[in-house]
Amino acid sequence: MEDKTITKIPFGQLGIIVHESCKELGQKVDDYIVERRKEEFANSCSEYHLEEIKDTYVIDSEIVRFANGEAKGSLKETIRGKDIYILADIGNYSVTYNMFGHENRMSPDDHFQDIKRLISAIAGKARRIHIIMPLLYESRQDKRNSRESLDCAMALQELENLGVENIFTFDAHETRVQNAIPQTGFESLYSTYQIIKAMNKVDAEICFDKDEMMVISPDTGAMDRAIYYASVLGLDVGLFYKRRDYKKIIDGRNPIIQHEYMGAEVEGKDILIVDDMIASGGSVFDIAKELKKKNARNIYVAVSFTFFTNGIEKMNKYYEEGYIKKLFSTNLTYVPQKFKDAEWFEEVDMSKLISLLIDTVNYDDSVSPILDSTNKIKSIVGK
Template identity: 40%
Template sequence: MADNLGIITLESFSKQATRINNILCEWRNADNFIIPSKCPRFSSGEGKCVLEESVRSKDIYILVDICNNSIKYKMDGDYNRMSPDDHYQDLKRVIMACNGKPQRITVIMPFLYEGRQHRKTCRESLDCAMMLKELENLGVNNIITFDAHDPRMHNVLPLGGIEIISTALQFTQAFLTEYEDVEINSEKLMFIAPDEGATERVVFFASLFGVNMGMFYKRRDYANIVDGVNPIVAHEFCGGSLDGMDAIVVDDMIASGGSLIDVCRQIKERGARRVFVFSSFGLFSSGFDKIDKAYEEGLFNRIFTTNLVYQKPELLEKEYYFSVNMNRYIAAIIDTLNKNQSMQQLSKPEKRIRETIARFKGSSL
């Protein structure tokens, strides 16, 4: 199957894609799987995609990071930073440039475009569902994403291939490697959901670790909207005692970090020994000042996020930050799909997580 594998990477994911390609080449004793492409812009800001090699009859994997705001393009003499909308348009241009010739097209989009606009509560657009239907209509066979904000987006494509991959294995491995003094029992460790939406992820972790969980309920001001959302009035905690325990807060993303800081503060006020954060996507859209101050105040010990989205250079230098590398896992996903093998063990790797925890407990005796 190696001869028909092709990888097309948009500029937004090019660094990770190069490493993923190298891993696949090593596994398969090949030279290269990346098909050169570019998405140039006209002076008006309009764009197009140009593929520099044939994709006919190939199994194509297109990689894109819609959160990468470090890329700029020139329009009317000025530079604009690319927004998620710009990245999504370039993704569609790549698919259109394939011109229906590949054997199969798989889009790997770690952060699901418009994933936070997943439901309608009034007269508003339903952007994520429309995006998924649009990709299906363009001829995309599979969509791979990670820790979607709402896993029910599966329902948009009941007959299509959409895989929502859990990052729980990589977080478990990174955490237990870094903190060998962690005691995995219900008296010393608790997983905490910062809101109702994170409950399913926290239940998954807590059940595999065999410990208890807690949850914060976001009380919002539904009479007002600020920056597109109803502002949070307070976080109410539901759970047992945290006195002397290690607490792990699990969520899909860190945006401004305001909610995270409030949650960490309440956890510390309840007597937690240490506070750790697992978040698949570290966007840090309001900078680092508030996060830095919270760390200096001792509200948390470490933040773990993945390299699935663009990481700001200053983030990588933070003492409190740990980058969880997902390159080999993405390579394994591509390798598995290209060989037409089952994705079950990769999408939710419960067995491997249990084995990792068992090895850790065995080495701690």
């Protein structure tokens, strides 16, 4: 999947605009594309291919911030007729700006506004505009309960109205939000293959065998994801049901009273808990403790995005006490260095897949092989 050869003529000259929030990931993506194209087109007689061999495809861009907090997007080179890909991480809270002498951390709202500024700076001169937003903006506010806003749908419609042709994200909280933009391309990719590959490489004790391991969904919303993992790995699947107190609302949500387990016996088995993200980590901690009470062996957690909004002190404690052995998470959103340095954390690099996605779309090839990694996963399990 990640080694596919590109042979078609490009739709337009490739240009990648990397927002400040995504510099590290963007550099890796650019390096992969440069390396791939130099290898594939070095002996090509096609003038189109030879023109596409460059040392970098990143467009020099900047967000200029004024002292009162206002800003503007600026492009330092021409993008006329190019196939543009804007890469931004709306979850990167390490990016700051100065406002009236105070240093402020950028919120998802600030990052999304910058994306729109960059699109505005393009001013219709690009041939196509694609957004690669690994962490989908406002993805947790995808549906309406009572009198609430529909933030994710509104944001997607804004991008559509600005002329964006395709929106790419990873492990969207609810993929049906694409119904808000039926005439615009929307794809949600998954990190399943890369995570399983990392698990197979990092921990020799992991055995993807039905008698040795189970997949657990932390709630009903993540059940489809857990079923996919279980199906391709040939494992049993279990579910934790969240009993909530619907009489109360704390921090905008009904508090969880208890996690109820439904599934086969977990005693003596390794457990793989899969979800799209870890926010505070509360649910994972409660589930890990319940599974250990049922005499589960080793507990692994696999997610696309890791936040730990309340810090990692509790995670450190749960690791030291043997509740959780390893957390596998991607570099699709900002990961603080202290997370990376922790013994329990294993970062899964997704830059090669993103580079292949950009190459594939730029050459107007089908992205279906990238979306479906079942055969690749089965080859790992078979080995």
